[in-house]
Amino acid sequence: MTTYQVDGWTALGDPRRREIFERLVERPRTVAELTGELPISQPAISQHLKVLREADLVGFRPDGARRVYRVKPEGIAALRADLDRFWASTLANFKQLADAEAAQRKDNDHD
Template sequence: MAYGNALAVLADPTRRKVLERLRAGPRPVNVLAAGLPVSRPAVSQHLRSLKQAGLVEERSEGTRRIYSLRREGLMELRDWLDTFWDGALAAFRREAEKTDGAAE
């Protein structure tokens, strides 16, 4: 249930904003923190939570840490969300087939 932890982590609006900023590509903490209403150390804590949830990864460049989206973590969350869509489409298809058969 990896998606459960991801959902809990994404409940925080600052973490969602950080994740959205990473859509543009890998970024260091100071760039991610710019303009946010929290301190740089707070952003580092949010990044730690996102990393533990498997949504971001980090690499070192000298003394800086560069963060990026972790595709696999996002795909796990998306796969779980898609199960709702798949179920809705299957229900729609069943209903459409009933209606189609009644029209004949």
């Protein structure tokens, strides 16, 4: 079986994974808790958690025979950095367009 590294955005693109992630944002949970709360089988939840772990969005700590899954702050920070970069680029593009439009209006007013 070939594995590949998935990024956080791709991992959260799946509605079920996003639902699991949102539950973990509320508080850490075990697979059994997630299975009891969601209409998803235990094997499917485990597979979704594996993808979220590979995307560095969640981690776990052992608690006896169980694993307690939690959101990893560094994974959220990476998503936030992407959003900040997108927003900065969008604002810069908007400023450029607004400046060009203002210059065009100024040129039209002088004609």
